[in-house]
Amino acid sequence: MENNKQEAARFLMQATLGADLETINRVAEKGISKWLDEQLDAPLAADDRFAKKTNAIWQSFRKRLVQAYGQDALDGNGNNPALPYQWYFRMAWWDKNLSGKTENLLRHRIAQALSEILVISENSQLELDAVSMASFYDILYVNAFGQYTDILYDVSMHPAMGVYLSHMNNRKADPERNIHPDENYAREIMQLFSIGLFELNRDGSRVKDSQGRDVPTYDNRDIKELARVFTGLKAASYLYEWNTSTFPYNGSTIDFDDGVSKTYKTIPFVDMVKPMVVDPKFHDTGSKTLLKGRINLPSGQSGTRDIRDVVNALVAHPSTGPYIAHKLIQQLVTSNPSPSYVQAVAEAFGDQGDMKAVVKTLLTHPEARQPKKLKSPLLRTTQLLRAFQAKNKSGKLWLTGDDLKESLAHHPMAAPTVFNFYKPDYAPHGPIDNAGLVAPEFELHNSATSIAYVNTMYNWFFGEYYPLVSTKISMTDTNIPELEPDVLFSYKRDQLNLDFSEELVLARRRDFDGLIDRVSLLLNGTAQCEVREDIKTAIANYPRNPKWVVQTVAFLISISPQFAVLDNQQEGAA
Known part of the structure; x- marks a missing residue:
């Protein structure tokens, strides 16, 4: 039994954000395999969301602020207004992870790991909207055992990512006005969120050309072509909660009736929780071809169809499975996984990114019992x-x-x-x-x-x-x-x-x-x-x-x- 406890304790260091002795004993008695299956199959309550917790905490502070200082405390009265700053997400994250139900321990761990792959950060304009960051984190938490295609699509359409990697308010090219699509998200969705920089074999080793050189997965033309896909995106709605007519923004004052198009207004003037929508006037509807012909989008498609097709194709790309597999193994188990370990997880990933199969394979592979990594x-x-x-x-x-x-x-x-x-x-x-x-x-x-x-x-x-x-x-x-x-x-x-x-x-x-x-x-x-x-x-x-x-x-x-x-x-x- 003592060996079972030690095995359970070490396993829980990989599969959770931490475990007390009661949890260790429970897993030792139940068995790792059975506990893992129960965690993977545990239903998620409809109200088990970080955004709900974050908003509740923010509203509790907000209510007391108004009671104590009146509406001026929210409006700012010429100063910075009260906003749901980053602290409220932090509070919700710790509250849910320290007091969360035991049937969601694995889900919490996978969400945290994904948050260090599909990165947004409070070290940006997002510090002004904790609820938006929490809503983004919910994509990872809710879909931790779902399909990576859904995760990547929802991430691409989330306003937090739209602000962080600047594809919100992205417009199709207009050479006469020197307007060109923003390439930031197009680059990172490939480099960091899917196919990586170099083509990979199933075991994570790099594909070589006839001269023994690494083969890049994309080039600058692919970035420009993909940037056209993410044009026309904008916030779902525009929100003007504050009663004052001015707000310090980017070093200047914005008036709600200043005649400047609201398209240029982002946080805190826009809905940062609902998925972005596509304005057809600004979406490039031309045909698009990239990644050596692996992705071909016909002309005349809607923006959301273009994005969905691109996401599906990126996730199905042969390099994505081993690329994401390697990153997740590094997060949970070992810094230097063997090729066979990467291949096993990549094959579980499949063409749509079956996260449930990925997590199970990752944590039950023989190499998972031989972890070797520095804990963050x-x-x-x-x-x-x-x-x-x-x-x-x-x-x-x-x-x-x-x-x-x-x-x-x-x-x-x-x-x-x-x-x-x-x-x-x-x-x-x-x-x-x-x-x-x-x-x-x-x-x-x-x-x-x-x-x-x-x-x-x-x-x-x-x-x-x-x-x-x-x-x-x-x-x-x-x-x-x-x-x-x-x-x-x-x-x-x-x-x-x-x-x-x-x-x-x-x-x-x-x-x-x-x-x-x-x-x-x-x-x-x-x-x-x-x-x-x-x-x-x-x-x-x-x-x-x-x-x-x-x-x-x-x-x-x-x-x-x-x-x-x-x-x-x-x-x-x-």
């Missing part, structure tokens, strides 16, 4: 908070995320660019690079973030300075005093606490080996703790202080290489 800062954080059942008295796990983003440089939907937080082929100098291997997450692991992580863990476990939670403020500016840590920590009912009740029992008994076994199983996936003797040496002088003993065990394991690296053999870096 986010995954270490979620694993710790979930392992010790983080909670507060208010019952609202509304983490603001500022402290985590600042110290760890990693937070959901906050990548610095569309290329994510780290490159999939990144290799740190030294043994990994010399061996011809990659370790993507090491791009986030530098002298600043590594020290910041240790300091963060020290503050957590010895200062009880856990991630900041807010329920009592209205965040109308990025520099408001109500977001200061001292202010947030003054609200005792909101402060997070970890449940160390079982660990304290062992500490009081002075069963230090039993305590280390328990915490190591939770965090390392094995009772064989590599820093056991260091821990026992550290607690030797204070054996009669159970709380300090537990804090020391949790701290030293949380900063150990064994915890940082997902590695079945526990031999070292990824």
Whole structure:
């Protein structure tokens, strides 16, 4: 049974954002295969949406803001109005992932992985609309076990992506007025979201031409041709919620009656939740041919038909299956999957991107039991908070995320660019690079973030300075005093606490080996703790202080290489 627990614990590090001991025991008793099938088949409640949670949190702050300061607080009265800034999505994300139902643990993990492939980010104009970002995240969450064709189509039509990669308000060419279609999304849907830069064999190796050179999947002509497909897209509707007639925008003032076409107005003047629509006047209806004739669109098609056909063709392209398979394996299991592993997942992907088959194949492949990768800062954080059942008295796990983003440089939907937080082929100098291997997450692991992580863990476990939670403020500016840590920590009912009740029992008994076994199983996936003797040496002088003993065990394991690296053999870096 002990081996079953260790196998379950390690599996859950891949398949979830973190698991407590109760979950580990349940999976050990049930069996990984049965648990996985139950997760893949679990129905999703109609109201289980990040957008609903985000909007509810935003509306609760909004209502109190108006009650306290009147309508002027929303309108801005000449200043920036109150908007659903990025914090509200962050609050919803943490609340749902820390208190979510156990039947959706796998779905949450896959959605998070997809969010680092199909990237939008709050580090853009999207910071003004948390509900839109949440609605975008719902595409990944709802369709985590659906078809990649549907995911990619919905992503292409979502206004958040339309703003982030600038194909909202994209127009067909008009040479006389020097108007040319925006090429940004056309490039990234190929390079990052589907076929990648080079043609791939089914096992992920690169196709070679007759001279042994890599074969590009597309060229600049393909980008220009594909950009024509994404013309005519605009917001579904235009929303003017604020009573004032002006709004500071791009350094100038926009009047609702300024005579400027509303087509040029985006956030916060447009519906950022409903899918974009196509204005036929601005869509290029000519025939389109790209990717060496793989995609041929006849003239006269509607914009939505063009986009749907292109998405279907991109997903069915021979390179897409291995490209997405490789990225998902890197997210969940190992930085350097074997060709046979990539091929197995790519074949499960098929021509439409069967995500349910992909996830099952990915997590049940023999190589999945031999993981080797550095855990990202986010995954270490979620694993710790979930392992010790983080909670507060208010019952609202509304983490603001500022402290985590600042110290760890990693937070959901906050990548610095569309290329994510780290490159999939990144290799740190030294043994990994010399061996011809990659370790993507090491791009986030530098002298600043590594020290910041240790300091963060020290503050957590010895200062009880856990991630900041807010329920009592209205965040109308990025520099408001109500977001200061001292202010947030003054609200005792909101402060997070970890449940160390079982660990304290062992500490009081002075069963230090039993305590280390328990915490190591939770965090390392094995009772064989590599820093056991260091821990026992550290607690030797204070054996009669159970709380300090537990804090020391949790701290030293949380900063150990064994915890940082997902590695079945526990031999070292990824």
